[in-house]
Every structure is written in structure tokens, then in C-alpha cells.
Amino acid sequence: MTRCYDGLVCFGGADWWYHNRGHYDIQMCRQFAQQIPVIYINSIGVRTPNLKEGSMFFRRVLRKLASYRRGFVEIDSNFAVLSPLSVPGKLARKLLKPIVHYQIKRSIKRMGITRPLIWVECPTAIDLALEIDAAGMIYQRTDRYEEFPGVDPELIKNCDKRLKQAADITLYCSNLLYNEEKSQSQRACFIDHGVDFDNFLQAAATAQSEPVDVKLIKHPRIGFVGGIDEHTFDAKLFNEVARRLPQMNFVLVGQCSLPLQWCELENVHLLGKKAYEDVPAYMAACDVLIMPWNDNDWIKACNPVKLKEYLAVGRPVVSSPFYELSKYSDCVNIASNADEFVEAISKAINDPGDATIRQNRVRSHTWLAKTRECQQELQQQGLVMQGVPEIASVITA
Numbered sequence: 001m002t003r004c005y006d007g008l009v010c011f012g013g014a015d016w017w018y019h020n021r022g023h024y025d026i027q028m029c030r031q032f033a034q035q036i037p038v039i040y041i042n043s044i045g046v047r048t049p050n051l052k053e054g055s056m057f058f059r060r061v062l063r064k065l066a067s068y069r070r071g072f073v074e075i076d077s078n079f080a081v082l083s084p085l086s087v088p089g090k091l092a093r094k095l096l097k098p099i100v101h102y103q104i105k106r107s108i109k110r111m112g113i114t115r116p117l118i119w120v121e122c123p124t125a126i127d128l129a130l131e132i133d134a135a136g137m138i139y140q141r142t143d144r145y146e147e148f149p150g151v152d153p154e155l156i157k158n159c160d161k162r163l164k165q166a167a168d169i170t171l172y173c174s175n176l177l178y179n180e181e182k183s184q185s186q187r188a189c190f191i192d193h194g195v196d197f198d199n200f201l202q203a204a205a206t207a208q209s210e211p212v213d214v215k216l217i218k219h220p221r222i223g224f225v226g227g228i229d230e231h232t233f234d235a236k237l238f239n240e241v242a243r244r245l246p247q248m249n250f251v252l253v254g255q256c257s258l259p260l261q262w263c264e265l266e267n268v269h270l271l272g273k274k275a276y277e278d279v280p281a282y283m284a285a286c287d288v289l290i291m292p293w294n295d296n297d298w299i300k301a302c303n304p305v306k307l308k309e310y311l312a313v314g315r316p317v318v319s320s321p322f323y324e325l326s327k328y329s330d331c332v333n334i335a336s337n338a339d340e341f342v343e344a345i346s347k348a349i350n351d352p353g354d355a356t357i358r359q360n361r362v363r364s365h366t367w368l369a370k371t372r373e374c375q376q377e378l379q380q381q382g383l384v385m386q387g388v389p390e391i392a393s394v395i396t397a
Contacts, residue, residue: 008119139185222345237338255272318341
């Protein structure tokens with residue numbers, strides 16, 4: 001039986017107002033909004049902030065309060081962001097549930113949506129998602145949230161199990177997770193990350209137009225762009241590599257949640273978070289791009305968007321190993337320790353290789369192509385976008 005949806009309501013895993021907008025769910029929402037109204041609901045949270053985090057605790061609380069004050073905001077005619085009044089924790093979630101449900105219903109009505117397709121990235125949103133009269137549901141299982149620091153792993157596992165059974169399709173972008181869990185879902189499908197390819201390609205072509213705060217930093221520049229967080233970023237490894245390459249400048253762009261003074265090397269430049277629109281220029285301004293990851297279960301099952309972004313700007317890439325990286329071993333230098341990182345970075349500076357080869361590896365992986373794959377999967381489950389012709393086929397490289 002065919003079910004039509006005329007809008008998308010996404011329970012996101014990030015906050016539109018202060019997180020990187022390159023995330024899988026946000027990028028897919030942007031593409032859906034070209035055809036139907038979309039409401040992106042800022043993450044309702046999977047963990048409770050801890051006072052032991054020190055200044056980071058207060059930063060988290062203040063930025064969340066700033067989001068709450070925005071409420072419902074129409075970004076453009078077909079895309080809105082809702083910051084519902086939500087507080088982590090079972091009791092708080094239960095008490096606030098009627099208020100949040102009202103906020104969501106009101107937002108759906110304001111956007112003119114009558115039969116929404118529900119997209120859930122934040123597992124703890126399941127109870128709110130199930131209360132909406134929807135045409136169907138997508139569950140985005142792109143990370144092991146039960147491995148996220150500070151969460152209740154049993155709560156997340158329970159939410160994950162329920163979502164896999166409730167959703168029409170469960171989306172994976174990690175082959176490791178997909179292969180381990182596909183039998184647990186009604187319908188599991190692998191749809192890899194996309195990339196805003198044209199934007200990153202253009203940045204590479206105009207690399208001489210560097211951001212102001214990079215211009216004064218001498219080459220060679222070794223760049224990392226993304227969240228600098230304890231559960232992902234290997235600070236010990238990074239410090240050792242930067243210490244052993246004093247003639248090179250390390251440029252870090254992204255929000256940092258590590259303790260103050262975690263790195264005090266003179267050749268390391270912390271430029272802070274930048275707008276998503278400016279990210280390509282910062283990547284293009286570097287000579288080598290790196291991903292020094294921790295060795296943990298979160299990373300093993302990850303598939304960072306930045307990998308394709310790095311390749312799209314054509315710069316040499318050096319990364320710690322993770323499962324999904326094996327598909328790109330022909331165009332990424334894989335380093336397991338400080339010695340291998342130092343050697344790979346040094347070689348890449350002396351011989352950067354062919355940028356076009358790296359770019360061609362991700363040229364067809366646009367977010368539009370990934371969205372069409374998703375829509376085709378929905379069609380196979382009888383979920384059709386109202387007023388939009390069915391997609392006959394999807395061709396990917």
C-alpha cells in the first residue's frame with residue numbers, strides 16, 4: 001500500500017545553532033527541503049551535562065539555553081528549525097514531554113505539513129517521534145551512541161532496539177555497523193555519506209584566497225577540521241606528532257571540548273569553530289589534512305563526513321585506521337602511531353601526489369545523490385513523496 005508524505009520532521013543529533021552543519025541528518029534535510037517542507041528539531045540530548053566538566057559544563061548549558069530562546073525559526077520558506085524545551089534525564093524528559101509534543105505539533109501545522117515522514121537520528125527522541133501521526137519513519141543509525149561518553153548505555157540500547165523495529169528503514173553509513181546489525185531492523189540499508197563536492201572543489205581552485213587568520217601562518221600547514229573532543233580526537237598522538245615536526249605548522253579548526261592548555265606547542269594554531277560555509281577554504285589552505293583518531297569502539301564504527309571533504313579539496317590525507325577507511329586506502333595514507341604519522345606527513349609534503357585522483361574518488365558522492373538513494377529505498381517500502389514523480393533508478397559510482 002502506498003503512503004504519501006508531504007513533509008519531513010527530523011529529530012536531529014546536533015544543534016543547528018552551534019554544531020557543525022555538515023552532519024548527515026542536516027545535509028539530507030537540506031536536500032529534502034528542495035521538494036517538501038522540513039522541520040529540523042535540535043537534539044533533545046542523550047546525556048546529562050556533568051559539573052565535573054568544569055567550564056565546559058557551563059558552556060554547554062549556556063549555548064543550549066541560547067537555542068531554547070530561539071524557539072521556532074524559519075530559515076527559509078521550506079526549512080525550519082525548532083529548539084524544543086528539553087532537558088536530559090528520564091524524569092525531566094517525562095515531565096516536559098507534553099510541552100515538547102505541543103511545540104512539535106504546532107511547528108508541523110505552521111509548516112503546512114499534514115502527513116510527515118519522521119527522521120530520527122537522536123535515539124532518545126523515540127517516544128516523541130512515535131506520538132506523531134506520520135506516514136512513515138526513518139531511523140539513522142550512523143554512530144554507536146551507546147559508546148558516547150556520559151550516556152546511559154542501557155537506555156540508548158533500548159531506544160535503538162525499539163527504533164529498529166518501528167522504522168520503515170534503518171540507514172547505515174558504516175559497513176561495520178550495517179553488517180553487524182542489519183538483521184535487527186525491519187529494513188536496513190547502507191547509504192554512505194555525501195559531500196558538497198562543488199563547494200570543496202571550488203575552494204581548491206581558489207586556494208590563494210585564504211581566510212585572514214590563516215594567511216599569517218607559514219607553510220607547510222598540516223590541518224585538522226572538525227570537533228576536537230576527548231572521545232574522538234587523540235590529543236596525545238597529535239601532540240607527539242606536532243612536537244616532532246617543529247618546522248611545520250598545525251592548523252586546527254573546530255570547536256574544542258578538551259581541557260584548557262591541552263596543547264601549548266608554538267607550531268599549533270587553534271583557530272576555533274568556523275561557519276560551515278567557510279570550512280572548504282580552511283581545508284584548501286592546508287598542505288596536508290589529518291585525522292588523528294582514538295582507538296575505541298566509537299571510532300571503529302564511524303565514517304566521518306570530513307574524509308570525503310578532505311578528498312574533495314584534493315589535499316593529501318593522513319589518518320588513523322578505522323573500518324570504513326579501507327575503501328580509500330588507495331588515496332589516503334593510513335598511520336597507526338606517531339612514527340607512521342610523522343613519516344606519512346613528511347612524504348606528503350615532499351610529494352603530494354595527484355589531487356585529481358583524490359577528487360575523482362568522491363566526485364559522484366554528492367548529497368543530492370545520497371538523498372535520491374534514500375528516496376528510492378522509501379519508495380520500495382511504499383513511502384512516496386506527495387506530488388513528486390517516483391525515482392526510477394539511482395546510479396552511484
